[in-house]
Amino acid sequence: MNTMRPTWQAGPPANFGSPAHGKPKADQWKTCIEFDLPVSLMKMWSTGAADVPNELRLRRQLLVESTMLLSMAIRWAISYRTSPRHAEATRRYLELYMKTLRELFPNMDLHPVHHNALHLPDFLLRFGPIHGWWMFPFERLIGILQKVNNNYKIG
Amino acid sequence: MKSFCAASQLKVLVERPGCPKVLEKCVPILHECFPNSKIGTLMHDIHTLDQEEHAKKVKVKEVDLEEDIHSAFELYKKEKQPKRVNQYVRYDINGRGFAMENTTPRNSIIFYQPLNEQILVPAVIRQIFSPVSKGDQIFIAVHRYQEVEDSTFKSYTDFGAGIWSQERSLQVEIVPITQRIYAANRRQWADNRVVLRPLIEVHRFPSIFEAVVDLLLNQDF
Numbered sequence: 001m002n003t004m005r006p007t008w009q010a011g012p013p014a015n016f017g018s019p020a021h022g023k024p025k026a027d028q029w030k031t032c033i034e035f036d037l038p039v040s041l042m043k044m045w046s047t048g049a050a051d052v053p054n055e056l057r058l059r060r061q062l063l064v065e066s067t068m069l070l071s072m073a074i075r076w077a078i079s080y081r082t083s084p085r086h087a088e089a090t091r092r093y094l095e096l097y098m099k100t101l102r103e104l105f106p107n108m109d110l111h112p113v114h115h116n117a118l119h120l121p122d123f124l125l126r127f128g129p130i131h132g133w134w135m136f137p138f139e140r141l142i143g144i145l146q147k148v149n150n151n152y153k154i155g
Numbered sequence: 156m157k158s159f160c161a162a163s164q165l166k167v168l169v170e171r172p173g174c175p176k177v178l179e180k181c182v183p184i185l186h187e188c189f190p191n192s193k194i195g196t197l198m199h200d201i202h203t204l205d206q207e208e209h210a211k212k213v214k215v216k217e218v219d220l221e222e223d224i225h226s227a228f229e230l231y232k233k234e235k236q237p238k239r240v241n242q243y244v245r246y247d248i249n250g251r252g253f254a255m256e257n258t259t260p261r262n263s264i265i266f267y268q269p270l271n272e273q274i275l276v277p278a279v280i281r282q283i284f285s286p287v288s289k290g291d292q293i294f295i296a297v298h299r300y301q302e303v304e305d306s307t308f309k310s311y312t313d314f315g316a317g318i319w320s321q322e323r324s325l326q327v328e329i330v331p332i333t334q335r336i337y338a339a340n341r342r343q344w345a346d347n348r349v350v351l352r353p354l355i356e357v358h359r360f361p362s363i364f365e366a367v368v369d370l371l372l373n374q375d376f
Binding site: 004 | 260311340343344354
């Protein structure tokens with residue numbers, strides 16, 4: 001992808017989406033959904049080519065809409081500040097995103113993770129900005145510990 | 156781990172509405188010790204052990220300001236200014252690296268809030284400098300991206316992205332680093348057009364005044 005990003009921001013892997021890459025990490029999903037994916041979809045599908053059937057064009061536009069809603073929800077949720085305004089915007093965009101999911105994939109069941117996400121606005125008000133209590137530092141610590149040589153001996 | 160949890164709780168406390176004023180005054184210290192850095196609190200702690208090395212990496216060079224930047228600087232300060240300044244090829248603000256365009260183009264794209272305006276505008280950093288006699292006052296000389304008519308992202312204002320011309324204004328503007336500054340992502344959109352989107356804010360010392368301004372800013376995250 002030809003995105004120009006600051007040197008301190010980790011970009012998605014070059015082979016993102018291919019089976020060779022394996023399962024993307026949460027941080028890689030976050031980077032993609034923040035900029036690369038929404039912008040790519042907007043560029044490809046927001047207007048729609050003339051030769052694309054109407055039904056497919058509408059579905060693509062709804063997919064773009066859905067991705068944008070998720071991106072905006074994340075943007076409000078991961079702010080370094082919080083306020084009732086942040087919580088309300090996060091809730092509004094998450095609900096709209098899930099509605100578009102139901103339209104796009106009527107046979108798909110919503111998962112507990114979708115339910116959990118709807119609690120985020122309450123947590124923002126109770127515990128403050130998400131950076132203070134999200135699990136990324138713990139994941140990072142686990143990553144560091146996993147790289148420590150221990151001669152395959154536990155403890 | 157205890158320090159991390161304590162710092163997190165403290166950060167949450169000072170962000171809450173109704174936080175005692177005396178604690179609000181400690182915010183700059185807290186931000187200095189536990190910046191909102193992408194490398195995380197743990198890595199920041201490790202890096203603080205290496206602060207002397209880091210200080211060596213900040214390259215400072217005495218140079219004369221170019222004519223147009225010097226004029227813009229005098230206009231900004233509303234008084235005569237010496238041409239001789241300390242130039243920083245790179246400069247870290249709260250753990251985020253910024254640089255001059257001819258050094259690291261990726262770190263030279265910013266969004267900032269011009270004085271007396273309620274919008275964020277994208278620009279490219281041409282020079283980072285401080286007056287020789289006032290080394291603690293750092294300024295950035297920037298060229299704004301030129302605006303174009305394009306409503307693609309208009310329906311998604313909360314996404315924060317917009318489309319601008321690849322061309323920059325010839326006019327130099329001076330931005331103190333105490334002002335709101337965001338790093339940015341940039342992507343080619345079409346011929347001579349780019350998509351730009353601000354990332355996370357890095358302004359240095361939050362103050363009561365800025366908190367009031369924040370409420371008015373459309374793109375406040």
